[in-house]
């Protein structure tokens with residue numbers, strides 16, 4: 001029986017607005033997403049469990065201490081200085097090698113990579129609960145011998161690096177899950193099927209050969225996050241060859257996505273990971289408001305079926321996927337097909 005995890009604290013964060021092409025727009029990463037996705041989880045007949053509190057250690061294994069302090073305190077500092085109800089950056093350093101900024105505007109520019117990760121009074125509570133949800137699903141696999149588990153994470157995580165938020169993401173839930181899995185498994189892979197390149201995850205593990213990162217996404221030449229996600233980014237130092245990007249032309253549908261998935265699974269198979277994290281974005285959907293790719297609900301079933309053939313413990317971590325008339329259906333189709341295949345194929349996680 002597969003378990004799913006979710007904490008109500010994850011509903012508290014609401015970034016309200018972000019800036020797109022110079023215009024202030026409503027942010028699509030809304031609490032309602034989690035309610036829609038939990039509806040799909042219920043329809044799957046899965047029990048939704050609240051995570052235990054595993055504390056800061058698993059989070060601090062991925063994120064810098066300065067950054068974690070920033071996320072917990074910047075709202076109060078911003079307010080005390082007469083700032084607005086959302087912390088939003090307006091200047092960024094060329095690089096982050098200089099002295100750590102003391103001023104709240106400097107800190108915001110240092111740690112917030114774009115305007116789509118505003119910090120409100122409640123952001124930390126939801127980001128922390130989202131990370132705990134990913135850890136709980138991972139620990140269910142590690143400690144209880146489960147073959148798989150689903151973490152309904154919100155806010156998402158894959159655009160967050162060790163010290164920079166971005167793209168609605170604050171704490172990198174998939175990276176935290178992978179690092180936890182490393183306690184038991186020498187080699188762990190993160191396969192990211194979100195519409196957007198998992199730039200934070202790539203950056204965190206870029207020089208490592210023990211965590212392979214693979215991402216299938218809309219071509220960043222034409223799409224967020226623009227600066228990362230090209231095929232030639234393959235890792236650095238010991239990590240060369242352990243990062244795999246498969247950018248797809250805008251508008252690509254089921255066939256192109258499934259071919260890219262076959263390529264990624266072949267690369268991952270050579271790596272022979274002991275456990276896998278799926279960064280499960282659903283925004284490659286043809287109905288998603290971002291409109292980058294055109295994967296159908298049946299396409300998500302086929303993606304779930306292929307990923308279900310993995311012969312190692314697999315943690316599903318929710319990433320993007322925005323409100324549309326098929327958001328719930330896409331999750332339902334993915335997990336339903338994944339579970340059916342996984343139950344048939346996977347050996348017991350001993």
Ligand SMILES: [Zn+2]
Nearest residue numbers: 194196283320
């Ligand atoms: Zn996305």
